[in-house]
Amino acid sequence: MASHPATRTRRGPVAYLVRLLVIVYLFLLVAWPVYLVGKNTFADGMDNINGILEDPDIVHAISLTVQVAIIAVIINTLFGVGISLLLVRYDFRGKRLLSAMLDMPLSVSPIVVGLALVLVYGGRTGWFGPALEGMGFQVIFATPGIVLATVFVALPLVIREVVPVLEEVGEEQEQAARSLGANAWQTFRRITLPSIKWGVVYGVVLSLARSLGEFGAVKVVSGNVLGETRTATLVVEEKYLNFDKGGAYATAFLLALVAVACIIIVSVIRPKEDR
Amino acid sequence: MSIEIVNVSKRFGDFVALDNVNVSIPAGQLTALLGPSGGGKSTLLRIIAGLETADSGRIEIEGVDATKLSPQKRNVGFVFQHYAAFKHLSVARNVAFGLEIRKRPKDEIRERVHELLKLVHLAQFADRLPSQLSGGQRQRMALARALAVQPTVLLLDEPFGALDAKVRKELRDWLRRLHDEVHVTTVFVTHDQEEALEVADEIVVINEGRVEQIGSPDALYDTPANDFVMRFLGPVTELGDRLVRPHDLQLLTGGGESGAVPGRITRITRVGFEIRVVVAVRDQFVTVTLTRNEFLSLDLHVGSEVQVRVAPEVANSVGQSRVLGAV
Numbered sequence: 001m002a003s004h005p006a007t008r009t010r011r012g013p014v015a016y017l018v019r020l021l022v023i024v025y026l027f028l029l030v031a032w033p034v035y036l037v038g039k040n041t042f043a044d045g046m047d048n049i050n051g052i053l054e055d056p057d058i059v060h061a062i063s064l065t066v067q068v069a070i071i072a073v074i075i076n077t078l079f080g081v082g083i084s085l086l087l088v089r090y091d092f093r094g095k096r097l098l099s100a101m102l103d104m105p106l107s108v109s110p111i112v113v114g115l116a117l118v119l120v121y122g123g124r125t126g127w128f129g130p131a132l133e134g135m136g137f138q139v140i141f142a143t144p145g146i147v148l149a150t151v152f153v154a155l156p157l158v159i160r161e162v163v164p165v166l167e168e169v170g171e172e173q174e175q176a177a178r179s180l181g182a183n184a185w186q187t188f189r190r191i192t193l194p195s196i197k198w199g200v201v202y203g204v205v206l207s208l209a210r211s212l213g214e215f216g217a218v219k220v221v222s223g224n225v226l227g228e229t230r231t232a233t234l235v236v237e238e239k240y241l242n243f244d245k246g247g248a249y250a251t252a253f254l255l256a257l258v259a260v261a262c263i264i265i266v267s268v269i270r271p272k273e274d275r
Numbered sequence: 276m277s278i279e280i281v282n283v284s285k286r287f288g289d290f291v292a293l294d295n296v297n298v299s300i301p302a303g304q305l306t307a308l309l310g311p312s313g314g315g316k317s318t319l320l321r322i323i324a325g326l327e328t329a330d331s332g333r334i335e336i337e338g339v340d341a342t343k344l345s346p347q348k349r350n351v352g353f354v355f356q357h358y359a360a361f362k363h364l365s366v367a368r369n370v371a372f373g374l375e376i377r378k379r380p381k382d383e384i385r386e387r388v389h390e391l392l393k394l395v396h397l398a399q400f401a402d403r404l405p406s407q408l409s410g411g412q413r414q415r416m417a418l419a420r421a422l423a424v425q426p427t428v429l430l431l432d433e434p435f436g437a438l439d440a441k442v443r444k445e446l447r448d449w450l451r452r453l454h455d456e457v458h459v460t461t462v463f464v465t466h467d468q469e470e471a472l473e474v475a476d477e478i479v480v481i482n483e484g485r486v487e488q489i490g491s492p493d494a495l496y497d498t499p500a501n502d503f504v505m506r507f508l509g510p511v512t513e514l515g516d517r518l519v520r521p522h523d524l525q526l527l528t529g530g531g532e533s534g535a536v537p538g539r540i541t542r543i544t545r546v547g548f549e550i551r552v553v554v555a556v557r558d559q560f561v562t563v564t565l566t567r568n569e570f571l572s573l574d575l576h577v578g579s580e581v582q583v584r585v586a587p588e589v590a591n592s593v594g595q596s597r598v599l600g601a602v
Binding site: 195 | 377
């Protein structure tokens with residue numbers, strides 16, 4: 001919005017004190033620990049990074065994580081935009097309940113999500129799992145389960161970015177398009193989507209970062225089989241517990257790097273007037 | 276008749292927005308739906324466009340039953356109060372939208388867009404984004420966009436409501452001239468009686484979900500069907516049990532004319548060329564408006580004793596006398 005009032009520049013000792021407090025807080029909580037991960041990764045030059053990149057099991061884990069994250073982001077984006085349209089543009093019974101349910105993945109611990117998924121899709125004792133397994137489709141302890149868990153934990157991120165944008169844009173442009181002869185798809189494609197574009201992009205980036213980093217739910221459902229269902233985050237834990245700190249830091253560094261890169265890229269390409 | 280509205284009703288929960296409305300809107304004319312806010316006029320317009328559906332009743336556009344048609348199939352142009360400009364498209368692309376949807380050849384689109392932008396005086400702004408235009412310019416763009424698809428009817432929902440007074444006045448005159456050029460059947464919603472009286476060929480007065488009166492601006496102003504229409508279309512004052520326009524009253528300084536009532540002036544206000552005189556008549560305060568010349572020739576002051584009467588030509592022209600409360 002172009003109409004935001006210019007931020008007032010405050011001066012005086014209190015203002016500086018508050019700023020200092022915020023900076024120290026963020027430094028101790030975020031910047032310094034993340035910096036140390038990087039520092040430890042490169043303590044012996046490129047040895048740690050080369051070490052993990054030469055290990056085929058770790059390369060497999062990283063590529064599995066990336067694949068799962070991409071699939072989960074695609075699913076969450078399609079579903080998220082659809083649900084957002086439903087929530088903002090339509091009235092129906094149980095809308096508030098649905099909206100509350102969509103926040104659940106953010107409030108429930110991922111490990112609970114993992115256990116819940118096992119209860120439903122578990123191959124031997126799950127509610128739905130044995131039937132699926134009978135059809136030759138294994139969910140738990142396989143890639144589909146990892147995708148499912150990742151989709152679950154990152155579910156609300158696109159929705160929470162897109163809903164406020166849809167609300168702010170309003171319905172009139174869509175109605176104008178309809179009255180000019182556009183059908184539902186043309187209206188969505190030519191009018192709605194361009195106006196919520198940045199909300200979607202931001203949601204995608206947050207989902208991607210979240211999906212790459214998911215640990216708890218994935219640990220329960222993946223089975224953590226080396227070279228098969230072990231993801232990058234599980235590698236970090238495994239290495240750390242086995243006193244291979246260099247490998248753990250290097251993998252963690254790569255994960256953090258991708259997530260931070262996503263956010264930086266978006267904040268750079270995002271047009272100024274949108275924020 | 277170009278638009279037939281038959282027995283249309285619409286409720287929002289407990290609120291009755293339209294109560295069994297019947298209106299025939301003539302082809303090729305500029306018709307105003309006039310009434311107070313919340314009276315149902317915008318709802319009626321949106322039902323004609325298909326943006327709302329009526330609970331019951333029928334809509335015909337040019338002889339075609341449109342009741343069940345989606346907005347995209349009705350071939351109406353709709354102009355919104357807040358423009359509804361496509362913010363991410365240039366002015367030219369906004370106007371071209373309906374034609375692109377209809378998959379017209381590129382050359383034809385370019386030509387038609389240019390023609391329309393000239394018509395609404397925006398040719399030099401073709402490549403700008405809507406955010407770079409003023410409110411009045413955006414509304415003209417919205418009009419061009421609606422006209423581009425050659426709609427059977429053009430519907431405007433409080434088109435000048437979001438603009439400041441001066442621009443509103445300009446656009447109002449401009450819309451009238453445009454309509455004289457383009458001749459498309461046009462319906463516009465307004466709560467401003469001056470706007471309706473000045474621009475429209477025909478006015479439909481809507482209040483509390485019902486049609487109060489339909490007629491030409493003259494007919495509505497001179498022979499309102501009831502007190503509501505009379506009060507809504509212009510200033511009124513009460514003399515005895517009669518509702519009259521202040522400018523239809525006369526003040527006499529001489530004595531004892533027939534039909535005149537004695538009173539004393541309590542207040543004189545001058546608003547530009549118009550003088551408002553408040554006269555205490557028995558237990559009433561009657562407002563009379565005079566031109567400056569009339570006022571000067573009568574030599575009136577606060578406290579003067581005067582006679583008030585309805586101007587004879589008015590008393591004769593109104594067929595039946597309207598009595599208060601006879602709505």
